[in-house]
Amino acid sequence: MTDTTIRPFRVEIPQAALDDLAARLDRTNWPAALPGAGDAYGISTDRVQALAGHWRNGFDWRAVEDRLNAHPQFVTEIDGDRVHFLHVRSSRPDATPLVLTHGWPGSVLEYLDVIAPLTEPTDPAAPAFHLVIPSLPGFAFSGPTRSAGWNRLRIASAWAELMNRLGYDSYGAVGNDVGSMISPELGRIDREHVRGVHVTQLFSFPSGDPAEFVGLSEADQAALAHLQWFYENKFSYNQVHSQQPQTLAFGLTDSPVGLLAWNAQLFDESLDADFVLANVALYWFTGTAASAIRLYWEDAHAGQAPAAPTTAPTAVAMFPGDFQSIRRFAERDHANIVRWTAYQTDVDGRGDVGGHYAAHQATDVLVSDVREFFASLA
Numbered sequence: 001m002t003d004t005t006i007r008p009f010r011v012e013i014p015q016a017a018l019d020d021l022a023a024r025l026d027r028t029n030w031p032a033a034l035p036g037a038g039d040a041y042g043i044s045t046d047r048v049q050a051l052a053g054h055w056r057n058g059f060d061w062r063a064v065e066d067r068l069n070a071h072p073q074f075v076t077e078i079d080g081d082r083v084h085f086l087h088v089r090s091s092r093p094d095a096t097p098l099v100l101t102h103g104w105p106g107s108v109l110e111y112l113d114v115i116a117p118l119t120e121p122t123d124p125a126a127p128a129f130h131l132v133i134p135s136l137p138g139f140a141f142s143g144p145t146r147s148a149g150w151n152r153l154r155i156a157s158a159w160a161e162l163m164n165r166l167g168y169d170s171y172g173a174v175g176n177d178v179g180s181m182i183s184p185e186l187g188r189i190d191r192e193h194v195r196g197v198h199v200t201q202l203f204s205f206p207s208g209d210p211a212e213f214v215g216l217s218e219a220d221q222a223a224l225a226h227l228q229w230f231y232e233n234k235f236s237y238n239q240v241h242s243q244q245p246q247t248l249a250f251g252l253t254d255s256p257v258g259l260l261a262w263n264a265q266l267f268d269e270s271l272d273a274d275f276v277l278a279n280v281a282l283y284w285f286t287g288t289a290a291s292a293i294r295l296y297w298e299d300a301h302a303g304q305a306p307a308a309p310t311t312a313p314t315a316v317a318m319f320p321g322d323f324q325s326i327r328r329f330a331e332r333d334h335a336n337i338v339r340w341t342a343y344q345t346d347v348d349g350r351g352d353v354g355g356h357y358a359a360h361q362a363t364d365v366l367v368s369d370v371r372e373f374f375a376s377l378a
Helices: 015-026 045-057 061-069 108-119 152-165 179-189 218-233 236-243 245-254 256-264 273-286 289-300 327-333 363-377
Strands: 007-009 073-078 081-088 096-101 129-134 171-175 194-199 314-318 337-342
Touching: 015 045, 015 256, 015 273, 045 256, 045 273, 061 108, 061 273, 073 152, 081 108, 081 152, 096 108, 096 152, 096 179, 096 363, 108 129, 108 273, 108 363, 129 152, 152 179, 152 289, 171 179, 171 363, 179 194, 194 363, 236 245, 236 289, 245 256, 245 289, 256 273, 273 289, 314 363, 327 337, 337 363
Parallel strands: 096 129, 096 171, 171 194, 194 314, 314 337
Antiparallel strands: 007 073, 073 081, 081 129
């Protein structure tokens, strides 16, 4: 019988693990690199060496632990595996429950900056939210997983069970990256209880019908060109994860610098080093490099995806430098898109509003977008 108990959890990485990491960093065998090659062959040696040096001599893991432990955390078993999650309730009786889902190579750390403004807004007229922020199965303290099959559909079902177990009859779903794939599926699987879905990407692509390209705007054509560039220059991780994750996992699990280089290639260079290293360290200390990347294999081998479009009210907030969704394709897969916002590099004079990790890079902009969307549904 499945144990449905929800148990309190604290992050407490043993000092011996920190000491072992330091020793491994000191013994790094650096690969040969061509002079002046930069990132032409992949992530540059200069960048990895700078990050590794900070990891060894400047990064404070205990500060990351303190930030996580400042919030209520729990673990529970769902569908045979452990799920770790933050559960931060607002003091407001009118608060709306939200489940926030991260992606790879991110973690629950993506959402730490939005907790305070979403749960306890300084403006009493602003909407407030109860937040449930789970670690994906196989990621960090939700791993390593013990069973196969953890694709986005199974995760969506697990989130529906988690929200039901927490006593939430009505809630919203928010996602980024892989979370932007899971959240719409959660709206499909648990439509009776999901108020709305807010994501930073809608991964809908051309079907191959030439008619789909007729009359595309210049912005949509630019988005397609960016997608083509990403496919040609940055998509290798998806291919390997989808085909041979275990082969790659030996290097990622044995070498902290190997893990750093592989994961950091998907973190914008504009991101602060401590944010990048905190996410990488979370994978390292929990031994979940292998189980995390298996998600791509599971999704690639999940069989036929649901054919009918999703129907939950859906909002997309896109940020500069990130994947730009194309509404024509998205509306084929999602029948109830009610909000579509493409943020530029400057919003109301606030400067750069960030890229793929908007919850960290553009916290106030994302928080405002989430508030406005769910307020419109009320």
